[in-house]
Amino acid sequence: MxxxxxxxxxxxxxxxxxxxxxxxxxxxxxxxxxxxxxxxxxxxxxxxxxxxxxxxxxxxxxxxxxxxxxxxxxxxxxxxxxxxxxxxxxxxxxxxxxxxxxxxxxxxxxxxxxxxxxxxxxxxxxxxxxxxxxxxxxxxxxxxxxxxxxxxxxxxxxxxxxxxxxxxxxxxxxxxxxxxxxxxKGFAWFEVEIAGRAAHGSRPDLGVDAIAKAGHFLVALEDLGARLAAGPAHPLLGTGTVHASLIQGGEELSTYPARCRVWLERRTVPGESAAAVEAELTAVLDRLAAAVPGFRYRLTPGLSREPxxxxxxxxxxxxxxxxxxxxxxxxxxxxxxxxxxxxxxxxxxxxxxxxxxxxxxxxxxxxxxxxxxxxxxxxxxxxxxxxxxxx
CATH class of the missing domain: 3.40.630.10 (Zn peptidases)
Incomplete structure (x- = not known):
C-alpha cells in the first residue's frame, strides 16, 4: 500500500x-x-x-x-x-x-x-x-x-x-x-600519557621531564606519518595518515612535569583496523621505551570508526x-x-x-x-x- x-x-x-x-x-x-x-x-x-x-x-x-x-x-x-x-x-x-x-x-x-x-x-x-x-x-x-x-x-x-x-x-x-x-576513510583516536617525575626545577637529580620525553614520541609520530605516506595506497583514498591533535603537560615553570599527554588521530583506509593501529602505536612506543632512558608510557584507545x-x-x-x-x-x-x-x-x-x-x-x-x-x-x-x- x-x-x-x-x-x-x-x-x-x-x-x-x-x-x-x-x-x-x-x-x-x-x-x-x-x-x-x-x-x-x-x-x-x-x-x-x-x-x-x-x-x-x-x-x-x-x-x-x-x-x-x-x-x-x-x-x-x-x-x-x-x-x-x-x-x-x-x-x-x-x-x-x-x-x-x-x-x-x-x-x-x-x-x-x-x-x-x-x-x-x-x-x-x-x-x-x-x-x-x-x-x-x-x-x-x-x-x-x-x-x-x-x-x-x-x-x-x-x-x-x-x-x-x-x-x-x-x-x-x-x-x-x-x-x-x-x-x-575511518579514524581511531588515542591518548598517550608519557610519565615523568615531579621535582623542583633546581633538582635535576630528582626530576624527570615528561614533556621532553614526549618530544621523542612526537618525532617518532612524524616518522610514522612519513612511512605511511610512502606505503601501499588505496586506489581511491591513498594512504592512511596520523597526526598529533592535542598536547597537555606541566604544572608550573619551576617544576619538572610529572606527565605529558598527547592525543592523536590515525585516519584509516580499507584493510586497516583500530586494533592494528593500536599495535602499530604500541610498537613505536615500545621502541622508544627500549632506546630512551626513563621513557614510560600508557596508551589508551578512544573512539574509532571503520573505513x-x-x-x-x-x-x-x-x-x-x-x-x-x-x-x-x-x-x-x-x-x-x-x-x-x-x-x-x-x-x-x-x-x-x-x-x-x-x-x-x-x-x-x-x-x-x-x-x-x-x-x-x-x-x-x-x-x-x-x-x-x-x-
Missing part, C-alpha cells in the same frame, strides 16, 4: 527547494559539539509532521532525551526489495557564520544557510523522493527514511536506528557533488549509477571521501550502501551553500532509484 497524502499536503510540499528552506530555518546545532546547542528535537518534530502528512508510518527513537532520530516507512505492496535512505538532522555550530545562518538566502542558483550543503539538502531530497516514489503506486518493497541525530559527533543516531531496523540496501545522501561515492568501501557490483550501486547517468546525461564520476560517514555503520550491519548527494560548498564554513539545480537532480535520481530498486 502506498502512502496517501493528507488534505493539507499540497503539491508544493513536494518541492525539495521549498522543503529545504524550511529545514534550514530550524536550529539543529549538535549540542555535543556546541554546549547548549538546540539539538534535533525541533527539526525531528517538523519532519515527523511532514512525513505523517504524506502517509508515512513514523517511529521516533530517543534513547537520549532531546536527541531524537526518526524512521519513516512507506510500506510497499509486498514482494519487493526494501531500501533505506539515511540523512542526518544535526548541523555544526552557527558562530562565525557570514550572515544569518538560519535565514536561507537564494542567490544566482544557490541557496545559502547553515546545513544547506551538509546535509539538509540531502535530507530534503530523500524525503521528497520517497514521497513521490511511494505515491506513484509502483513500489512493492518498503521505503525507509532514517533521519538521524548526532552524525556530526558520535553517530549514535544511526547506531540506534540499526538496532531495530534494516533494509536490503541503503543510500546515504551526504553531499557528494552528484558523484557516486564508494569509499571513505568504508562499497562493491561496484552491488545492485544498489548499479541501479543508482544507471539512473544518475540518465538524469545527468553522462556517467557519474566515482569518488571517495577522506572523512567518515554513517555509511560505514550501515555496511557493518550488512546493508549494501553508497553515498550520493548534492553539489555545493561550505561544510562547517562561514558561508555554506547548495547548488539548487543539483538538489532537483538529486531528487530525480533518488525517485527513479527507489521506484526501480523497490519494484
Amino acid at each position: 502506498s502512502p496517501t497524502a493528507s488534505p493539507d499536503a499540497d503539491a508544493q510540499d513536494l518541492d525539495p527547494e521549498r522543503l529545504l528552506a524550511r529545514l534550514v530555518a530550524i536550529d539543529s546545532v549538535n549540542p555535543a559539539l556546541v554546549p547548549g546547542g538546540a539539538g534535533e528535537g525541533a527539526i525531528a518534530d517538523f519532519c515527523a509532521r511532514w512525513l505523517t502528512g504524506h502517509g508515512f508510518e513514523v517511529h521516533r527513537l530517543e534513547r537520549r532525551p532531546g536527541r531524537p532520530s526518526l524512521v519513516a516507512i512507506a510500506r510497499g505492496a509486498g514482494g519487493g526489495r526494501s531500501l533505506m535512505l539515511n540523512g542526518h538532522l544535526d548541523t555544526v555550530g552557527l558562530a562565525g557564520y557570514d550572515g544569518d545562518p538560519l535565514s536561507p538566502r537564494r542567490d544566482d542558483g544557490r541557496m545559502h544557510g547553515r546545513g544547506t550543503f551538509d546535509m539538509k539538502g540531502g535530507l530534503a531530497a530523500m524525503m521528497v523522493a520517497a514521497a513521490r516514489a511511494a505515491a506513484g503506486g509502483r513500489v512493492r518493497g518498503d521505503v525507509l527514511l532514517a533521519c538521524v541525530a548526532d552524525e556530526e559527533h558520535g553517530s549514535f543516531g544511526t547506531e540506534e536506528v540499526l538496532e531495530s531496523f534494516t533494509a536490503d540496501a541503503a543510500i546515504v545522501t551526504e553531499p557528494s557533488h552528484l558523484q557516486v561515492t564508494l569509499a571513505h 568504508f568501501e562499497a562493491d561496484q557490483e552491488w545492485e544498489i550501486v548499479r541501479t543508482l549509477t544507471r539512473h544518475a547517468e540518465a538524469v545527468l546525461g553522462h556517467p557519474p564520476a566515482v569518488r571517495a571521501e577522506p572523512f567518515w560517514t554513517d555509511a560505514a555503520l550501515l555496511d557493518r550491519a550488512g546493508i549494501p550502501c553508497l553515498l550520493f548527494g548534492v553539489d555545493g560548498e561550505g561544510a562547517h564554513a562561514a558561508d555554506e551553500w547548495v547548488d539548487l539545480a543539483s538538489l532537483h537532480r538529486l531528487t530525480e535520481v533518488l525517485t527513479a532509484t527507489i521506484t526501480d530498486f523497490c519494484a
